[in-house]
Amino acid sequence: MKRLILCLWGLLAVPAADAMEVRQFDDPAKQERYETLIKDVRCLVCQNQSLAESDAELAKDLRTEVYNIIQSGKSSEEAVQFLTDRYGDFVLYRPPFKSITLLLWLGPFLLLAGGAVFLWKQARRRAEPSGKEEALSADERRRLQQLKDRFQG
Amino acid sequence: MIAEFGHIALVMALLMALLQGTFPLMGASQGVSIWMSVAKPAGRAQFLFLLASFGALTACFVNNDFSVEYVARNSNSALPLYYRIAAVWGSHEGSMLLWATILGLWTAAVTVFSRSLSEDFLARVLGVMGLVSVGILLFILYTSNPFERLAPAPPDGNDLNPLLQDFGMTVHPPMLYMGYVGLSVAFAFAIAALLGGSLDSAWARWSRPWTLVAWTFLTGGITLGSWWAYYELGWGGWWFWDPVENASFMPWLVATALIHSLAVTEKRGAFKTWTVLLAIFAFSLSLLGTFLVRSGVLTSVHAFASDPTRGLFILILLAIVVGGSLLVYTLKAPGVRDVARYSLVSKENLLLLNNILLVTASASILLGTLYPLILDALKLGKISVGPPYFGAVFAPLMAPIFLLAGIGPMFAWRESSIGRILHRVRYLFPASFAAGVALAALAWNEADFKMMAGLGCAFWLAASALLSLWTRLRLREGWLEGLRAQSPSVYGMTAAHLGAAVFLVGAVLSDRLSQEKLVRMAPGDSVTLSGYSFHFLGTETLQGPNFSAQQATFRVERDGKSLELKPQKRNYKVQRNMMTEAAIDPGLTRDLYVALGEPLDKNAWSVRLYVKPFIRWIWAGGLFMIAGGLLSVSDRRYRLPLREARAVPGQAAAARAS
Amino acid sequence: MRFAIPLAVFVLLVILLGVGLTLDPREVPSPLIGKPAPAFSLPEVAAADRTLSLDRLKGQVFLLNVWASWCVSCRQEHPVLVDFAKRGIVPIYGLNYKDTRDDALAWLKRFGDPYRASAFDEDGKMGIDWGVYGVPETFLVDQHGVIRYKHTGPVTPEDLENKILPLIRELQGAA
Numbered sequence: 001m002k003r004l005i006l007c008l009w010g011l012l013a014v015p016a017a018d019a020m021e022v023r024q025f026d027d028p029a030k031q032e033r034y035e036t037l038i039k040d041v042r043c044l045v046c047q048n049q050s051l052a053e054s055d056a057e058l059a060k061d062l063r064t065e066v067y068n069i070i071q072s073g074k075s076s077e078e079a080v081q082f083l084t085d086r087y088g089d090f091v092l093y094r095p096p097f098k099s100i101t102l103l104l105w106l107g108p109f110l111l112l113a114g115g116a117v118f119l120w121k122q123a124r125r126r127a128e129p130s131g132k133e134e135a136l137s138a139d140e141r142r143r144l145q146q147l148k149d150r151f152q153g
Numbered sequence: 154m155i156a157e158f159g160h161i162a163l164v165m166a167l168l169m170a171l172l173q174g175t176f177p178l179m180g181a182s183q184g185v186s187i188w189m190s191v192a193k194p195a196g197r198a199q200f201l202f203l204l205a206s207f208g209a210l211t212a213c214f215v216n217n218d219f220s221v222e223y224v225a226r227n228s229n230s231a232l233p234l235y236y237r238i239a240a241v242w243g244s245h246e247g248s249m250l251l252w253a254t255i256l257g258l259w260t261a262a263v264t265v266f267s268r269s270l271s272e273d274f275l276a277r278v279l280g281v282m283g284l285v286s287v288g289i290l291l292f293i294l295y296t297s298n299p300f301e302r303l304a305p306a307p308p309d310g311n312d313l314n315p316l317l318q319d320f321g322m323t324v325h326p327p328m329l330y331m332g333y334v335g336l337s338v339a340f341a342f343a344i345a346a347l348l349g350g351s352l353d354s355a356w357a358r359w360s361r362p363w364t365l366v367a368w369t370f371l372t373g374g375i376t377l378g379s380w381w382a383y384y385e386l387g388w389g390g391w392w393f394w395d396p397v398e399n400a401s402f403m404p405w406l407v408a409t410a411l412i413h414s415l416a417v418t419e420k421r422g423a424f425k426t427w428t429v430l431l432a433i434f435a436f437s438l439s440l441l442g443t444f445l446v447r448s449g450v451l452t453s454v455h456a457f458a459s460d461p462t463r464g465l466f467i468l469i470l471l472a473i474v475v476g477g478s479l480l481v482y483t484l485k486a487p488g489v490r491d492v493a494r495y496s497l498v499s500k501e502n503l504l505l506l507n508n509i510l511l512v513t514a515s516a517s518i519l520l521g522t523l524y525p526l527i528l529d530a531l532k533l534g535k536i537s538v539g540p541p542y543f544g545a546v547f548a549p550l551m552a553p554i555f556l557l558a559g560i561g562p563m564f565a566w567r568e569s570s571i572g573r574i575l576h577r578v579r580y581l582f583p584a585s586f587a588a589g590v591a592l593a594a595l596a597w598n599e600a601d602f603k604m605m606a607g608l609g610c611a612f613w614l615a616a617s618a619l620l621s622l623w624t625r626l627r628l629r630e631g632w633l634e635g636l637r638a639q640s641p642s643v644y645g646m647t648a649a650h651l652g653a654a655v656f657l658v659g660a661v662l663s664d665r666l667s668q669e670k671l672v673r674m675a676p677g678d679s680v681t682l683s684g685y686s687f688h689f690l691g692t693e694t695l696q697g698p699n700f701s702a703q704q705a706t707f708r709v710e711r712d713g714k715s716l717e718l719k720p721q722k723r724n725y726k727v728q729r730n731m732m733t734e735a736a737i738d739p740g741l742t743r744d745l746y747v748a749l750g751e752p753l754d755k756n757a758w759s760v761r762l763y764v765k766p767f768i769r770w771i772w773a774g775g776l777f778m779i780a781g782g783l784l785s786v787s788d789r790r791y792r793l794p795l796r797e798a799r800a801v802p803g804q805a806a807a808a809r810a811s
Numbered sequence: 812m813r814f815a816i817p818l819a820v821f822v823l824l825v826i827l828l829g830v831g832l833t834l835d836p837r838e839v840p841s842p843l844i845g846k847p848a849p850a851f852s853l854p855e856v857a858a859a860d861r862t863l864s865l866d867r868l869k870g871q872v873f874l875l876n877v878w879a880s881w882c883v884s885c886r887q888e889h890p891v892l893v894d895f896a897k898r899g900i901v902p903i904y905g906l907n908y909k910d911t912r913d914d915a916l917a918w919l920k921r922f923g924d925p926y927r928a929s930a931f932d933e934d935g936k937m938g939i940d941w942g943v944y945g946v947p948e949t950f951l952v953d954q955h956g957v958i959r960y961k962h963t964g965p966v967t968p969e970d971l972e973n974k975i976l977p978l979i980r981e982l983q984g985a986a
Contacts, residue, residue: 044839115513464832534840
């Protein structure tokens with residue numbers, strides 16, 4: 001949310017939401033692909049904005065390139081290839097899945113698996129009787145169960 | 154003169170913080186009562202000095218004293234008074250002073266609401282807070298003094314960033330800082346309990362209200378920030394997964410986990426070492442956020458303060474505060490006795506699962522935020538991690554939380570029967586998801602899996618939260634009697650869980666059903682979007698106090714009803730910034746949103762039109778959660794002195810003896 | 812032991828952040844380094860009827876400097892380039908990025924012209940092909956037309972002496 005401020009404070013006097021050139025497509029599907037794509041590409045000038053949002057000159061030029069590629073009937077992948085050939089993976093907000101991003105993509109699930117193991121071990125340890133619980137008489141145990149039943153329905 | 158007075162007050166506050174951070178801690182470890190008694194007066198004096206310092210800076214802004222560099226950079230004589238006051242925290246130096254002042258406020262609050270705390274515990278809590286304050290104040294005085302003079306003084310100031318000249322942005326930082334800094338109280342309680350060996354149920358009960366209040370502020374701050382981004386940036390988006398936003402979201406997730414974990418520690422004396430670790434994490438993530446935002450290590454936050462000495466200073470501060478507290482944890486945690494026993498299916502384990510999911514979510518955001526830095530540091534290349542990544546990773550981690558939050562309260566402590574609970578929800582569960590599918594298909598003719606699953610999840614969460622409440626009510630003779638018998642915290646919990654459901658509805662529906670159009674419009678043109686026809690009537694020129702604006706008028710019609718929207722394009726004179734002021738017609742089921750782009754030829758403009766169904770529900774969810782937090786805090790139990798409060802059998806005494 | 816895990820992770824984090832402070836997050840490394848320079852063929856700034864193309868430049872080590880009359884920091888690096896051109900170690904070519912011919916010529920007249928020739932890239936297409944994202948930028952290209960090094964931002968005399976010159980010597984020695 002503060003990315004525009006930062007852009008404003010630090011680097012360039014870039015106004016908000018000015019990146020608004022109107023583009024004509026011969027096919028609504030192309031327009032949708034174009035709009036989805038430029039939202040997932042990072043602008044290199046005002047680096048806190050996507051290509052869709054940035055008002056920088058370069059962003060406009062790159063949008064034109066992407067527009068031409070999509071409008072000429074080529075795939076989104078070809079447009080992405082065009083951008084990464086020139087600017088590298090940096091422009092992709094969705095990092096490609098490869099060896100150096102392996103931990104990035106799998107990390108959350110490894111963490112979750114680690115958490116699950118921790119939970120399981122903890123639960124097993126805690127489920128063992130500690131031997132310190134006061135023994136309940138049969139009558140007490142029955143009354144306890146009644147209360148529980150009532151609560152849980 | 155006022156600036157110098159403010160500077161001196163800041164130095165005095167540092168001296169008070171030093172007193173507060175040293176004698177009470179030494180006194181507590183040596184058992185010297187008179188040293189411990191320094192804590193309260195020093196803490197209160199520190200707060201008064203900070204207040205004076207903050208007041209002095211505010212006075213400089215109100216008086217347009219442009220000989221103060223910070224004022225000259227962030228204000229202007231044409232700036233309205235209200236924004237001149239808000240400009241105090243409009244940039245790095247002043248916002249750090251706000252941070253410190255709020256820490257002073259929390260410190261003073263602890264000195265007031267501490268009747269039930271034992272002498273040495275209070276001394277340790279205030280001592281830890283004093284040490285944190287020492288670090289922050291040194292940081293301000295050495296690297297970011299807002300009272301620095303400028304010679305010669307410029308005739309007028311550089312004005313406040315136009316994006317900040319807005320109500321939402323004036324309230325958002327104080328609210329957010331109340332949350333961030335409020336977590337320092339739970340942190341100080343945790344360290345004090347570790348140091349004093351009093352990690353028990355009483356500690357958890359004392360921590361709970363403080364954590365809840367901080368969490369409520371944090372929720373409010375994030376909700377406000379999201380709302381502001383929505384209407385002020387002109388993009389119609391409400392969350393961007395920007396590192397700055399992530400910096401606020403990570404502590405929120407951990408604080409949410411902490412609230413739940415504290416409940417277990419209070420009620421059952423379990424999870425002690427885990428809870429104390431969460432309390433340390435929550436505040437550490439706040440500090441880490443401060444570092445990320447102000448050090449320049451991440452691009453997104455590059456410009457807040459790109460002075461490398463500041464970055465290094467905060468890093469050292471972070472290393473001392475967090476490293477020191479984790480060291481205390483490493484040394485003291487192994488000695489904590491935890492004898493609680495519970496079976497596999499129990500509320501304890503369910504809450505632990507909740508904690509693991511929330512902490513994993515928070516850690517994943519941290520991973521995504523820092524991963525580009527890791528690769529760069531290892532010279533493996535540069536990548537960007539943005540919204541597509543977070544969206545892909547976050548949804549699967551959050552889904553189980555939404556599924557379990559509602560039925561969680563139905564589980565019993567110690568031992569619970571999963572069969573009974575499943576039996577209770579045997580109709581509700583399929584019905585919720587069927588309703589989600591049916592609604593998506595019938596009302597919006599959508600067969601999108603994400604939308605159906607999201608709606609189903611939301612219905613299920615809301616229904617099961619209400620069912621849990623109903624189960625409690627039925628325990629009493631009549632349901633009216635039941636309503637009265639519940640403690641406010643039960644209603645608070647229900648409200649917060651309902652808030653999550655309301656948020657989910659908003660997030661899912663606005664994401665899936667939003668319509669947008671970018672068009673060229675000349676006066677007289679009409680465009681139809683989602684059944685609404687937007688007529689562009691024309692533009693006029695307006696003069697604001699420090700800006701001039703082009704204001705367009707749109708008439709929006711549907712089903713014979715019509716309304717007018719007046720978006721603006723503002724030109725701020727001093728900073729020469731063009732700003733888009735979107736015009737929004739808010740509604741319970743949809744927002745209409747118009748933003749002006751660029752003027753084109755012949756009075757025509759490029760215009761962005763949006764229809765955003767149910768987007769208000771996102772922030773309404775936030776409001777529900779805030780209400781939940783406030784209700785829970787109002788629980789009388791927290792305000793009773795310890796001896797009168799319901800004693801927790803067994804655990805507390807056992808732990809204290811260890 | 813397990814209670815020390817958070818501390819250990821945190822120590823690693825602090826080291827990472829400390830290293831992070833020394834890095835510039837804005838700098839984007841070019842994927843073109845070690846790859847053949849993208850072909851171009853554009854009119855020269857000085858004369859619209861003459862064409863500057865990659866083929867003409869091949870066979871020598873050269874610097875390609877991206878500049879524009881509207882670029883403020885270009886002014887800062889310009890004297891460095893003018894001095895360096897006088898030493899005659901390698902030819903410097905210019906890529907005049909999104910400029911007007913009149914402005915560009917006036918600028919060269921005023922501040923000096925270190926370039927053998929400058930390509931006139933009015934619409935910025937060549938700039939995009941070369942991955943330009945912030946003017947000024949400087950590329951070092953070897954005899955075979957392969958891009959060896961890229962410097963983003965104004966070149967300082969230190970950058971020239973410590974990074975660019977040693978690389979040039981190495982490339983020229985290899986020939």
